[in-house]
Each structure stands twice: as structure tokens, then as C-alpha cells.
Amino acid sequence: MRFATPLVPARLTRRYKRFLADAVLEGSGAEVVAHCPNPGAMTGLAEPGMRIWLEPNDDPKKKLKYGWRLVEHGAGHFTGVDTALPNRALAEALRAGTVPGLTGYEAIRAEVPYGEKSRVDFLLTASGRPDCYVEVKSVTLSRQPGLAEFPDTVTARGARHMAELAAMASAGHRAVVLFLVQRTDAARVAVASDIDPAYAEAFTAARAAGVEAMALSCSITPEAITPGAPLPLA
Numbered sequence: 741m742r743f744a745t746p747l748v749p750a751r752l753t754r755r756y757k758r759f760l761a762d763a764v765l766e767g768s769g770a771e772v773v774a775h776c777p778n779p780g781a782m783t784g785l786a787e788p789g790m791r792i793w794l795e796p797n798d799d800p801k802k803k804l805k806y807g808w809r810l811v812e813h814g815a816g817h818f819t820g821v822d823t824a825l826p827n828r829a830l831a832e833a834l835r836a837g838t839v840p841g842l843t844g845y846e847a848i849r850a851e852v853p854y855g856e857k858s859r860v861d862f863l864l865t866a867s868g869r870p871d872c873y874v875e876v877k878s879v880t881l882s883r884q885p886g887l888a889e890f891p892d893t894v895t896a897r898g899a900r901h902m903a904e905l906a907a908m909a910s911a912g913h914r915a916v917v918l919f920l921v922q923r924t925d926a927a928r929v930a931v932a933s934d935i936d937p938a939y940a941e942a943f944t945a946a947r948a949a950g951v952e953a954m955a956l957s958c959s960i961t962p963e964a965i966t967p968g969a970p971l972p973l974a
Contacts, residue, residue: 820922855904888926909950
């Protein structure tokens with residue numbers, strides 16, 4: 741998935757009120773306010789002075805003219821901070837048939853109602869095959885080299901999704917939780933049970949009920965984010 745507008749580099753000044761970030765554009769030195777599209781803790785991703793990448797826009801309906809998209813870590817590594825991008829990137833990959841284990845479906849629908857007042861990220865269907873319910877989780881936390889973890893904060897919504905996927909599996913459908921790792925420095929993925937024990941318990945129960953767990957890496961540059969090869973679950 742290519743960014744609609746070329747990203748521009750900046751230095752982060754501060755992140756505040758969850759959805760706002762002050763930054764200084766490289767080159768011009770202009771101080772700007774950017775939308776931070778990530779309500780999570782963003783542990784290790786919002787330190788003052790970090791090099792970040794912003795997406796400019798000229799939409800008159802938007803109050804802020806920049807959106808924060810990436811953190812650059814050096815050595816060519818990036819983390820994507822926009823929690824909406826994984827679904828868009830995965831939708832492209834699903835339609836292109838490039839997601840291992842999720843190919844061969846005739847129809848791909850997004851945001852389909854299911855469970856109790858929820859919408860599944862993707863419902864994949866094909867004649868002669870069980871319906872496949874796919875929940876996507878954006879993974880950005882890393883507290884030790886090479887290991888990406890989810891979640892980065894308590895997520896009651898995430899635990900509910902696990903229970904709803906378990907119900908789909910018990911009803912004879914295929915159910916998948918897909919961890920899309922928006923970090924290029926990750927080699928494996930784990931559930932952060934110390935951060936959210938309830939989510940970890942719900943994840944374990946869902947797996948026991950037949951829910952599949954997958955993890956995918958991402959290729960990330962200031963030009964595009966593309967789902968890549970599978971990663972092992974630790």
C-alpha cells in the first residue's frame with residue numbers, strides 16, 4: 741500500500757492528548773502539529789528527538805495538515821504508527837492473493853457485522869469452504885531486540901474479539917487472528933501477558949477453541965507499507 745502523498749521527515753518534539761504531536765520539519769525547520777493516529781501507549785516510539793515521517797495533506801475538511809505515519813530507528817528500520825494502515829495494506833494483499841494461508845477465497849468483505857455489536861475486519865468466503873473470519877491486530881511494541889509484542893496497553897476490545905472469534909470457530913467457521921507487525925526489526929511475535937493478562941487469557945482460550953493465530957512481517961519505507969513473510973509466534 742503506497743502512501744497517497746510523499747512523506748516528509750521531521751523531528752518529534754512531543755506527543756500529547758493521545759492524538760496530537762508537535763514536530764519540526766527537516767530542511768525548513770517549520771514547527772507543525774500532526775495528527776497521531778495511534779491511541780495506544782506507543783512505548784519507545786514517541787521519545788522527543790526521534791526522526792519521524794509525516795504525510796502532508798491539503799484537505800480543507802481536516803484541521804491538521806500533517807499525519808504521523810512512521811518512526812525511523814536508524815540502520816534502515818521503520819515502525820508504522822498508524823493503526824488504520826494495516827487493514828488497508830492487508831486488504832490489498834488479500835485481493836492480490838499474497839497472504840500465506842488466506843488465498844483462494846472468491847469474496848473478500850471488510851467490516852462485516854458479527855458477534856455482539858462487533859464488525860470483523862475481513863470475512864473471506866468461497867463455495868465449498870467454511871467462511872473465514874479474520875481479525876487484524878497492529879503490532880508496534882518491542883521491549884527486547886527482535887521481539888514484537890501485542891498489546892501495548894490493556895485492550896478489553898481485543899479480548900472481546902478473541903471470544904467472538906472463538907464462537908465462530910465453535911460454530912464450524914474458520915477464525916483467524918492475524919498479527920500484522922508494523923516493525924522491520926522484528927523476527928518473532930508474542931502476546932504481552934504482563935501488560936494485559938485478560939487478553940492473554942482470552943487469546944489462549946480462543947486458540948483452544950480452534951482459532952488460528954498468524955503473524956506477518958511488513959516491508960516499510962517512506963513510500964509504502966506492504967505485508968510480507970510470516971513470522972513465528974513465540
